[in-house]
Amino acid sequence: MLVLDRIGKTYPNGVHALGGVSLEVELGEIVAVIGGSGCGKSTLLRAIAGLDPASEGAVFLDGERIGAPHEKIGVIFQEPRLLPWLKVADNVGFGLGDRPKPERAERVAAALKRVGLADKAGMWPRELSGGQAQRVAIARALVPRPEVLLLDEPFSALDAFTRTDLQDHLLDLWADAKPTLMLVTHDVDEAIVLADRIMVMRLRPGRIFDEIAVDLPRPRDRQSAAFDFVKRRVLAALDRSLDRAAIGAEDEQKAEAGAAMWW
């Protein structure tokens, strides 16, 4: 189980990005964090990943405190971030450096096949399309079999068709080992298609504003009335979260101070 205990983050320049986020995520659960730009959702994800440790509170995974990148936690970034000097297969196997070669080759081949890119194993990253590159990045993150997979707006740089395609594909891959997925996004449809729970964040300092359970059977029909109903709830919550009147005067002041850095 992934436990966030009052996670807060204040940057050295005084910007209060995250103000006490608490959350419990069960193994195998998919949680989407959604919110306007600068609500601290990426900061939250980076704190969980151990890339940018929280300044207050703590992250626990199965009771173990996380302060640095952990082998049970995989990360997928907004961009594929493939290493341009490694062939596709070597990129996928990047996190398996300590494993014997035959095992590595076997797991890489299986992962590439699973994301439908077995024929691209010997290519350079530059020869891939954006969607293919992101699929390689997903394979790279999944190959070490993480217990928790963190995704920071993973499909936001892709076109609409590729995006829906990859969302379905991600669910398909998730079903293999059912890791915990925590996804940061600003795309409401994406959150509803993927998540069991949607956490709506309020900005400055980032806090969980509302929690919406998505009780729809998978695969979810983006055109269905039930989908639309959830979507309206999420949008309404987002609307309320962005309502500046709800933010205290003190927060507003800080927001002004941090604005240049923040946006």
Add this chain to the structure above:
Amino acid sequence: MSVVAMTIAAQRSPAQERSAPSRRTRLIRPALGLIVPVTLALAWEIIVRLGWTSGRLAPPPSVIFWTFVDLARTGELQRDTLVTLSRVAAGFAIGAVVATIVGAVTGYSTTLRRLLDPSLQALRAVPSIAWVPLFILWLGIFEASKVTLIAVGVFFPVYLGLMGAIQSVDRKLVEVGRAFRLSDFAMVRRILLPAVLPAYVISLRSGLGLGWMFVVAAELMGASEGLGYLLIDGQQLGKPAEIVAAIVAFAIVGKATDWLIALAAAPFLRWEDVVRHD
């Protein structure tokens, strides 16, 4: 053929020609660059042959060619080339190794950069030839001072190139390494080293270029052998063909060593996403 089809065909043909040049254009294009020098050389040869000028100070191509052959036949050309080449090799090796070490530590550590870089930048502002008198006083007129001068010339481009390359490694790729919990050593080997390699190779090549420049300076100032000595010898004995032959030898060896570095690095740089000109 319909109008539409004809329009498409008309639009497509120039583009196709551009993307796949015919064999003839592929042969002609490099040859284009030869037209001017070959014409000039031929013209000069003809002018001298016709007796319009003696060609004593600017010998025609045939004279240069035979001087070159004569120098090679006596073994003088090979000996001088070898001497110069070994000076450049020693200076380049020393300069490049020191620059690589200093560039790596200053690129990696902010503290060391603050400590060392200002002094090195100040030294860089000194025209390197200005060191010659001092080097001769310190190290004598023989090999040591020459090699040192070449090493100084090689040092700066390599140092600057490597330090800059390390500093500009993509933070996002370093973060990938962190997310996969690479140790410091693994981070250097698996992320930093491959990331800086293209810029490092370029800095080595420009360092080598300066090395060739400085070997001439060193040999002009006093040497009893080497291609630079051949230049001076040609000047003092009034043999312009010998000077030009030495220049030609410099060009050939310089280009060959540069090509060697590029060739050695090529297998490691195949991943680069660069514009390739035909």
